[in-house]
Amino acid sequence: MSRANAGTKGVPRADRELQIVRAACEVFGTVGFAKASVAGIAADAGISKPLVYQYFGSKEGLFSACLTHGAELLASDMERVAADDSVGLERGLRTLDGIFRILEPQPWLWRLFFDRTAPESGDVAAARAFYTDRITRLAMEGVGELMALVGDDDPLDVSAMTAVWMNVVDTLVTWWLDHPEVTPSQMTERCYRLIVALSGAEPPARIVADPAVR
Amino acid sequence: MSRANAGTKGVPRADRELQIVRAACEVFGTVGFAKASVAGIAADAGISKPLVYQYFGSKEGLFSACLTHGAELLASDMERVAADDSVGLERGLRTLDGIFRILEPQPWLWRLFFDRTAPESGDVAAARAFYTDRITRLAMEGVGELMALVGDDDPLDVSAMTAVWMNVVDTLVTWWLDHPEVTPSQMTERCYRLIVALSGAEPPARIVADPAVR
DNA sequence: GGGATATGACCTTGGAGTAAGTTACCGCAA
DNA sequence: TTGCGGTAACTTACTCCAAGGTCATATCCC
Numbered sequence: 090m091s092r093a094n095a096g097t098k099g100v101p102r103a104d105r106e107l108q109i110v111r112a113a114c115e116v117f118g119t120v121g122f123a124k125a126s127v128a129g130i131a132a133d134a135g136i137s138k139p140l141v142y143q144y145f146g147s148k149e150g151l152f153s154a155c156l157t158h159g160a161e162l163l164a165s166d167m168e169r170v171a172a173d174d175s176v177g178l179e180r181g182l183r184t185l186d187g188i189f190r191i192l193e194p195q196p197w198l199w200r201l202f203f204d205r206t207a208p209e210s211g212d213v214a215a216a217r218a219f220y221t222d223r224i225t226r227l228a229m230e231g232v233g234e235l236m237a238l239v240g241d242d243d244p245l246d247v248s249a250m251t252a253v254w255m256n257v258v259d260t261l262v263t264w265w266l267d268h269p270e271v272t273p274s275q276m277t278e279r280c281y282r283l284i285v286a287l288s289g290a291e292p293p294a295r296i297v298a299d300p301a302v303r
Numbered sequence: 304m305s306r307a308n309a310g311t312k313g314v315p316r317a318d319r320e321l322q323i324v325r326a327a328c329e330v331f332g333t334v335g336f337a338k339a340s341v342a343g344i345a346a347d348a349g350i351s352k353p354l355v356y357q358y359f360g361s362k363e364g365l366f367s368a369c370l371t372h373g374a375e376l377l378a379s380d381m382e383r384v385a386a387d388d389s390v391g392l393e394r395g396l397r398t399l400d401g402i403f404r405i406l407e408p409q410p411w412l413w414r415l416f417f418d419r420t421a422p423e424s425g426d427v428a429a430a431r432a433f434y435t436d437r438i439t440r441l442a443m444e445g446v447g448e449l450m451a452l453v454g455d456d457d458p459l460d461v462s463a464m465t466a467v468w469m470n471v472v473d474t475l476v477t478w479w480l481d482h483p484e485v486t487p488s489q490m491t492e493r494c495y496r497l498i499v500a501l502s503g504a505e506p507p508a509r510i511v512a513d514p515a516v517r
Numbered sequence: 518g519g520g521a522t523a524t525g526a527c528c529t530t531g532g533a534g535t536a537a538g539t540t541a542c543c544g545c546a547a
Numbered sequence: 548t549t550g551c552g553g554t555a556a557c558t559t560a561c562t563c564c565a566a567g568g569t570c571a572t573a574t575c576c577c
Contacts, residue, residue: 096540097556105556121420123337126532137558142534206337206420239500245482250497252478253471260470264463271459283464286453287501310574311522319522340566351524356568 106144106154109134114155118197122152123206152201153212159198160220162191164227171227177235178284184231185258185280189273192262199262228255320358320368323348328369332411336366337420366415367426373412374434376405381441391449392498398445399472399494403487406476413476442469 112134116125127148131138145151166187175183192199202220207213232251236242265276314322326348330339341362345352359365380401389397406413416434421427446465450456479490 094539094558096558097542099541100556102556121337123335123420127534128532138533139535139559140557143556148533206335236500241496241500243496245485246493246496246500249475249478249493250500253474253497256470256474256477257467260467261463263470264466268459279460279463282455282457282460283467286450286455286460286464308524308573310524311576313575314522316522341568342566352567353525353569354523357523362567 102144105136105140109136109141109144109151110154110158113151114159114195114201115197117152117155117204118159118200121200121206122148122204122208127151149208149211149213152207153216156201156207156213156216156220159201160216160224162198163188163202164220164223166191167224167227171230176231177238178288180231181235181254182277182280182284185261186273186277188258188262189265189276192265193273196262196266199259203259225251225255316358319350319354323350323355323358323365324368324372327365328373328409328415329411331366331369331418332373332414335414335420336362336418336422341365363422363425363427366421367430370415370421370427370430370434373415374430374438376412377402377416378434378437378441380405381438385441385444390445391452392502394445395449395468396491396494396498399475400487400491402472402476403479403490406479407487410476410480413473417473439465439469 109130113125113130116130116133125148127141128138130151131141134141141151145154167184170180170183170187173183188199202217207217229247229251232254233247236247236250241247261276261280265271271279323344327339327344330344330347339362341355342352344365345355348355355365359368381398384394384397384401387397402413416431421431443461443465446468447461450461450464455461475490475494479485485493
C-alpha cells in the first residue's frame with residue numbers, strides 16, 4: 090500500500106478519454122497549445138499525467154484529438170447548412186447562426202482550429218489539413234457563388250475573400266467571447282444588421298424566427 | 304585570452320539595439336512570442352544572448368521594444384490617413400493601402416500586435432494598451448462614420464464591426480503573406496474589387512493612381 | 518584607469534515524457 | 548461460492564532537456 094491512490098476506479102477508457110478531451114479543449118482553446126501544460130490538463134480532468142500519455146501518447150496526440158473533436162462538430166454543422174438551398178449572404182448568415190449555437194456552451198472550441206502555436210507537422214497538421222479542406226471547400230463554394238453574382242470571377246479574389254470570410258467568423262466569435270452576456274440569437278441578429286450595413290441591400294430573409302428576442 | 308571572442312567591437316548601443324529589435328521583430332512576428340527563443344534571436348542578430356539581456360532586461364522587455372517599434376510605424380501612418388478628408392469605404396481603402404506599403408518589406412510586423420501568446424501583463428500589456436487605444440480610436444471613428452451613414456448607431460454593433468474591420472485587415476495581410484508575388488498596389492486594387500463585390504455600390508474613387516499596374 | 522561593449526560558461530526552472538509498481542475488475546475452473 | 552490469473556485502469560516518483568536568466572571575465576576606446 091505504498092502508492093496511496095493507485096489502482097483502477099472502474100471508469101472505462103472511452104469515458105475517461107472524453108473527459109480528458111473536454112478538459113483539454115478548454116485549456117488548449119483558452120491559453121493555446123504552447124502555454125498549456127499536460128499536468129495542468131490532467132489535474133483539471135481529475136486524473137494524473139501518465140494516464141493522459143497512456144491514452145493519447147503525447148501532448149501533440151492529445152491536441153490532435155481535441156482538434157478532431159471540435160472540428161467534427163463544426164464541420165458537420167456547416168455541411169448541414171450547405172445542404173439546404175440558401176445562397177449568398179443568407180447562407181452566410183445561416184452558417185454563422187449554426188456556429189454560434191454550437192459554440193455557446195464551449196466557445197473556446199473555435200480557437201483550437203486557429204492556434205498558431207500548435208505543431209505544424211505530424212498528426213496535428215494532418216487533422217488540420219483534413220478539416221481545413223473540408224471547411225474551406227464549403228466556404229469557397231459559398232463565397233464563389235456570392236462573387237459570381239456580382240461578376241467577379243478572379244480566382245485570387247475568391248481566395249482572398251474566402252480568407253476574409255473565414256476570419257470574419259473568427260472575429261465575431263472572438264468578439265462574442267468578450268461579450269458573454271450576448272445570446273446566440275442576438276449574435277445572429279447583430280450579424281444580420283452588420284451585413285445590411287455593409288451591403289446596402291437587404292438580405293433576402295431573416296434567419297431567426299422571432300426578432301423580438303433581441 | 305581564454306574568452307576567444309569577447310570585448311567591444313565598437314558598435315554603439317543604439318545601433319545594436321536597432322539591429323537586435325529588427326531581428327527580434329522577424330522572429331516574434333513569424334513564430335510568435337511563446338515559440339521564439341532569445342538565444343535564437345541573438346544568433347540571428349549576430350551577437351550573444353547576454354547582450355540582449357543587458358540591453359532589454361528580459362524576453363518580455365525585448366518583445367515590448369519590438370511591439371513599440373512596429374506599432375509606432377503603423378499607428379502614425381493610420382493617423383496620417385485619418386487626417387485627410389476621406390470618409391467611409393474610401394478612408395478604409397486608403398488605410399489599407401498605407402498598411403500594405405509599410406508592410407511590404409517586413410510583413411511580420413503586423414503579427415506582433417495580434418500575438419495571443421505574448422504576456423498579458425507588465426510592459427508588454429501597457430505598450431499594447433497604448434497602441435490598441437490609439438489604433439482602435441481611429442478604426443472606431445472610421446467605422447462609426449460608415450455605420451452612421453446607413454443608420455446603425457448601436458454602440459455594440461459599432462464595436463463588433465470595428466473588431467471585424469481590424470481583423471479583415473489582419474486577414475488580408477495574412478493572405479498576402481501567402482501570396483508574396485503580389486505587390487502592394489495590386490493588393491489595394493484587389494481590396495477595391497472585394498469592397499465593390501460586397502457593398503454593391505461603387506466606392507467614390509480609385510485609390511491607386513494607375514490601375515494598369517495590375 | 519574607467520566605462521562601455523561584448524562573450525563563454527554556468528545556474529535554474531518548468532514542463533514533456535517514462536519506469537515501475539498498485540489496485541480493481543472479470544472470466545473461469547473446481 | 549470461492550480462489551485465481553490476466554488485463555485494464557491508475558498513480559508516485561522519477562529523468563531529461565530546452566530555454567530564460569546570470570556571473571565573471573575580456574577587449575577596446577578615451
